[in-house]
Each structure stands twice: as structure tokens, then as C-alpha cells.
Amino acid sequence: MSFARLRRLRRTPALRALVRETQLSVDDLIYPLFVVEGENIKEEVPSMPGVYHFSLDRLDEEVGEAVHLGLKAVILFGVPRHKDEVGSEAYAEDGIVQRATRRIKEQYPDLVVIADTCLCQYTSHGHCGVVENGEVLNDPSLELLVKTAVSQAAAGADVIAPSNMMDGFVHAIRKGLDEAGYTHVPILSYAVKYASAFYGPFRDAAHSAPQFGDRKTYQMDPANAREALREARADVEQGADLLMVKPALAYLDIIRLLKEHFDLPVAAYNVSGEYSMVKAAAANGWIDERAVVMELLTGIKRAGADLILTYFAKDVARWLKGGE
């Protein structure tokens, strides 16, 4: 018997393109943006080269560029000036994310604006909920999250993305949105969010590191996969429209697991630490940034992600168009 000649289909670029199984598309990318109060601010995050804090007046240009490159969606993270025990700025009508959302939707009504719904950037203790005696309380946190989600929808957010990992948050937010008349606003649940060290640079960027303890009582243990199914199932039952896995690279098996078990679109968050590792190695000349990024994102898609949140979104959009 002769052996298989797999190289036949690898002989030319055209043949390889014909049999390529996974395509990255600009339509699948979600671009994260950090918005800050103040004026004329475009400040690079030191641990995330190429990622900036934008004041609203400087945001226009960045969003314009993203739209011009063909990106369809952004996700907004607010970095407020004022923090307090209960994260009031997260649900203030004139909060930074609410204002940014209104401004973007006025100029780019077709761009999908996703609002990250969490409290950690807004609380003085840096936890994602209400803290009492050193404990993060579940149900009292839900009320604040609902207020946050409703205020974001009122500002025009197209999608609500709760990331705080309190139990029952999808149910509470769905009910709150429906009662406020936002039945049409979908929920992208950070259903499976691990207590990961890869969030380090984001916490620098968003000034959201917990001031005591860690997030292990609400975010998942990186060792668990079956528990991811329970998390996702709970969110699906509560009315989630899309499911997210976060981070992405050390959790490709989880992406695949969700894809196989549920029929909702699956999003993967290529998080800050994953971005910074690539940037640091590339800056040292140790890897080819473009090739590595394309390989990583293709891997995330191949694992089963329908959507990818990535700080590389603009670069990838440019590369897909054939630019440098």
C-alpha cells in the first residue's frame, strides 16, 4: 500500500487557500477601548504598548479609524476619576461609559457598542461587587449591576456584557433590561471567566486591582473544565444570548467544550496579558509579531470561537486588507 501524500495539497499558496479550514474575518473582531474623564488625553498604557486611555474628545479619532478599517464592534471599559464603596459612577447617567456610548452612537450609529458591565473599576476596594466585612456579597451586588446595565442600555449600548461573575447576574440583568423596555438588547455573558494572572496589565490600565484579597471567590479556578459547563448552562438558562470564555489561549479546550455543548455564539477574550506577552517578545525581536498574532487568533477561532475580543483588532483588520 502506498502512503498518504499530504504534501500534494500544500504545494502552492492557491492550493493551500483552497483547502484552508479556518478563516479569520474582520467581522469577528471586537475592539476593546479604555475611556477616561478629562480632555485631550491619549495616554499609552505602559504595560500594553499600542493601547491607550482616551478622553472622549480623542476617542472620536480612534473609533473613526476602527470603523474605517471595517471593524464592526467595540467594547468599552470606563476608568472613572471618582471611586466609592458602591461604584456609583458605574451607573451614573453621566458616567464615562454612558457618555462615551452616546457620543459614539451619535457619530457611528452602525457600530456595535458593547458595554462591559462590572463594578471593579468603580469601587474603592476594587472588587466586582458590594463588600461587607471583607466579603463580596452576591445578591446586593446584583442590584447595582442591574442599575449599571440599564443605564448603559439607556445610553444606547447595543450589547450588555456583564463580567462580574456573581451568581444569577444574567437573570437579574435580563429582568432589569426587560422591565426598563430594553427587551431587544442582548446579553453577552462572561460566562466562563477564570481567576487568571493574565489580567495583570488590564488592571494597570483600568486601575481595577482588588485592594485586598483576590477574585478567587467569584472567578473560576483555572483547573476546572466541567464547572465551565455548569457556569455556561446557568447563564443559558437565565437568558444569555452569547457566551464568553476568558482568557483565551490557556483555555482553548474550554472554548471547544462550550462550542460543542451549546448552540449560542461563543466569544473568546484574548486578554491583556496575552497581548502584552506578544508585544514584549516582538519588541525584543524574538518573534514575528504579525505572524504570531495571526497564528494565535486563528487558533482561537479553530478551537471554536465565533467572536474574538482582542487588543490586536485594528492590526488584524489592517493585515487582512493586505496592509502593513
Ligand code: PBG
Ligand atoms: C473586570 C474585567 C477584567 C477584564 C475585563 N473586565 C479583569 C479582572 O477580573 O480584573 C480583563 C481583561 C483583560 O485582561 O484584557 N471585571
